[in-house]
Amino acid sequence: MIYPVGGSFLRPGAPWWSAIVLAFVLLVLAPRGLDLALQYDLTSIFICGILALSMSFLWGGVGILSFGQTIFFGLGGYGYTILVMNTDASLMSLVLGVLVGGGMAAVLGYFMIYGRINDIYLSVVTLVVTLIFEKMVRATSGPEYVIGSVRLNGQNGIPGIPGLQLPFLTEPLSIEGVFWFAGGALLLTYCGLRLLMATRFGRILVGIRENEQRMELLGYDTRRYRLITFIISGGVAAFAGGLFAVWGSFVGPEMFNLSQASLIVIWVIVGGRTTLIGPIIGAALIQYLTKWLGTVGVGQVSTVMGAILIVFVLLFPRGLVPTLGDLLSRLRLAQVAQRSLKDAK
């Protein structure tokens, strides 16, 4: 690796906290100034942001590159849908959906991480698992595939998912309500993961990412830490899947497929995996670009995404946010140097 492996995730200071407060205030005020269509689109970007966070926490945090975050995204979505349509307890179903994703991550992660398979193998196995999940779901179109009272519907997916019913509210969440809920969820997930990276646990993860063998020699059971991180990340992706089902009131096998899996990787690469905020920005930019490509009628989303991935890997392997950050600090350094030169004269 010829560039630094990752960020250091120090404890955030006052500017960070004020930015979070500002973001929260903006989120509360935003629906007043935005029309419903824009709120609806932004909500989907928030959900993509959570999904991007799940991958960047895993990759930037502990150095596991999972190509199959869509496994947990899809399972979270399907888990929520099947539970809510059977029980009508929607908040509970959202939580249980997260547990379904986390449980799958625990099983899959146990075999891969405790088997100590090579990192590249792990990436490819996760990719294969998500492809096979897609095939499995597509094969459930027959009337015999029913869980409780819900038909799985194979190719066509499950439409008409009821909205999220929060406690103390009389009605399911409106478009505006889902906007707030998803935005709040994104902020909380981001803050939670960012603060987690600044704790002792986070420092251990960074240590493992930089040199796993050295951490083992220091007495840490690195496999346990890697597995815990994998499970947390799977849970976060499943949470995004549940929110996706709430937002679109639809789940389908596309949630597992190759292009969805590649999108997550592209968000993280474009934004920069060494920060947690970068992938959220990457998700927003790429989702906006995809939507724009759709409206222009170019219809070449796959081509453009492939080209973006290649260009970023070859030319900007660190991603936008760290590259811009470097540029800024270099400019600041140059200014300081000039000023001290003047002083010397």
Place this chain on the structure above:
Amino acid sequence: MITTYIYLIAYAVALLALISLGLSVIFGMMKVINLAHGEFMMLGAYACVYCSSLGLPFWASLIVATLAVGCFGLVVERLLIRHLYGRIVDTLLATWGLSLLLIGVSTAVFGPQARSMPGIPGTVAIGGTTMSVYSFVLIGVTILMMLVTWLIATRTKVGLVVRGTMQRPDIAGALGINTNLVYMGTFGFGAAAAGLAGAMLAPLTGATPLMGAAFVSKAFINVIVAGGLPLIGTSLASAMFGTVDAVISYLASSVAGEVAVLVFAVVLLRMLPQGITGRFRRGF
């Protein structure tokens, strides 16, 4: 009954070995999984269909498709892979980008509908089981391809250089071998093998932009479980997974067969994390 099983297993094993060979040669040499492997197969299928529509006989189309994708592989190596040696993760990501790019471009150029071509028609009945002639052709081509690869690797000077570079690239370099050239050639050979696999699939499934994705997941599992040695590993892993796949697919469904292969592979990797041939020091 027994003949049905033997036929199905032989066919599944041969198909698996055919679609994995190119991937495992590249993997054995550079320890990189070429995520665009499925799309190389797709290009082979389109090349074969195109040649066949020009009136070339089946065998000639097969050879042209193999060579064409091999040349394409050389170009890809020069333009893309060469810049990423030693950065394994980046190679993985770049080949994924290439895969998306090829799917997009071929959808734009050829359209999403399948292009079909005639293969070799006819069936034979042995012991009450009807078998297509083409499946025997496929098994034959696979054996021939494995044999050619084995002969090149073990009986020629080029093969010696390639095996040496695979084991110790630093020493090979110190002995005056241009390892970059070896990598380039290996990548081209792997791409050509993928092209041949795609061309052999064209009469069965037709050529579509997304055909690679349909086959490639089995090939990925196969190569990972096979471990570092392209020929021995692929043969062993294909024999194992082909059998599991054929039996479960016959008894349940093809999706169940794939799930069984995946579960079997994940459990096996828990015990043999480096694959079947991961601990082998020699061989090809």
